[in-house]
Amino acid sequence: QSVLTQPPSASETPGQRVTISCSGSGSNIGSNTVNWYQHLPGTAPKLLIYSTNQRPSGVPDRFSGSKSGTSASLAISGLQSEDEADYFCAAWDNSLNGFYVFGTGTKVTVL
Amino acid sequence: QLQLHESGPGLVKPSETLSLSCYVSGAFVSNNRYSWGWIRQAPGKGLEWIGSIYYTGRTYYNPSLKSRVGISLDTSNNQFSLKLTSVTAADTAVYHCATARHGAGYYYMDVWGKGTTVTVSS
Numbered sequence: 001q002s003v004l005t006q007p008p009s010a011s012e013t014p015g016q017r018v019t020i021s022c023s024g025s026g027s028n029i030g031s032n033t034v035n036w037y038q039h040l041p042g043t044a045p046k047l048l049i050y051s052t053n054q055r056p057s058g059v060p061d062r063f064s065g066s067k068s069g070t071s072a073s074l075a076i077s078g079l080q081s082e083d084e085a086d087y088f089c090a091a092w093d094n095s096l097n098g099f100y101v102f103g104t105g106t107k108v109t110v111l
Numbered sequence: 112q113l114q115l116h117e118s119g120p121g122l123v124k125p126s127e128t129l130s131l132s133c134y135v136s137g138a139f140v141s142n143n144r145y146s147w148g149w150i151r152q153a154p155g156k157g158l159e160w161i162g163s164i165y166y167t168g169r170t171y172y173n174p175s176l177k178s179r180v181g182i183s184l185d186t187s188n189n190q191f192s193l194k195l196t197s198v199t200a201a202d203t204a205v206y207h208c209a210t211a212r213h214g215a216g217y218y219y220m221d222v223w224g225k226g227t228t229v230t231v232s233s
Contacts, residue, residue, distance in 0.1 A: 035219040037158070044207060044223035045150075045158065051217050088158050092218040096174050100148075100211075100218055105157040 004103035022089035113137035115224035133208030151204040
């Protein structure tokens, strides 16, 4: 039912930069801010980026978010082995009565 | 420090009602700074938002679950609850509760519980 589309996987070598895309529509990304979550198996998802480009306290500045129109991106620079995880974008959708929607998820592999 | 902890049965029979609670410490569920929500992840699947309840009691639900879901506040015990009726095997998942911050044009879930596994099986 997800209306936010992400590539299923991305990979890069340590120290390099990887970018993950998130494609939505005018009722979600086009109208509201975007959030990104990092999820490791067996743990609670961690808020990585909120309000499109804000980092919660404790999140390294290697992680950055941006948005243009109905698409958003998460960039991870200086890739480290501990960044290997699933990443989900999310946004509020104004359609129907309003609901929050997660992206399809991207598995990042550090080669 | 805000913390959340889910509790409830780990096994539910098909067609019955799944009931979970989320105990909140470090804040009152009646606090107007927060709303409270539920998210789940089925095996091999992505994250799925179930719904949220605001401090006013107003609720928002995932359209795909709206006919079966209910979220409520229990201010006397500082917790909030999830009920999902007529469950099937497709409702087997890890269920997380979380706090949400919201305003004009923004909504994000920032503090999460560790999650509780619910299996639907006879």
